[in-house]
Amino acid sequence: QVQLQESGPGLVKPSETLSLTCTVSGDSIRSNYWSWVRQAPGKGLECVGYIYNTGTTNYNPSLKSRVTISIDTSKNQFSLNLNSVTAADTAVYYCARLRAVAGSVGWFDPWGQGTLVAVSS
């Protein structure tokens, strides 16, 4: 079955860059859309952005100036970079496959286990 696994530092200093990688198994990253969703402690879910295998991206406007999502088809991985982080970026970061129908993105399934990233000095 399709599995996703996030990896990256669990602690990032304020003003620095948060970098995470998601490794996909059981599906080719050349198909589907791939996304990042985050959840601040005790809060709801927020879509950070997503990428297609062509490199086409879509970012949440609230984060757009700070976010970059990239894809490495040779490794079946995609990555998230979020720069100039503050304490407000502390969250569990999930990677997820974003299913599409008739060219329109739809629902997130499945999800990785999530990784907690704390922003603190």
Added chain:
Amino acid sequence: DIQMTQSPSSLSASVGDRVTLTCRTSQSISTYLNWYQQKPGKVPKLLIYAASSLQSGVPSRFSGSGSGTDFTLTISSLQPEDFATYYCQQSYLTPLTFGGGTKVEIK
């Protein structure tokens, strides 16, 4: 952005109860609405997509309905493993947005 409002924010119910959760959107989204279940410390799980399609492997006691701006998730007979937080998510427009969640607790 499309705003998603879930109600109630929390509810208490007993095993065997029929439970209905509501999601309202700030503009019409046809049936571009999905539902997730999240248990404490766990990963969100897709239950319903496109407003009423049951994800494979999800028990049939879960059902979804609605179109336009008003949607419901119904659990026909609440089971102990159903106590969780439920989120709706729209995919009509980007940015993709989620509701604030409804927490279903044990009475």
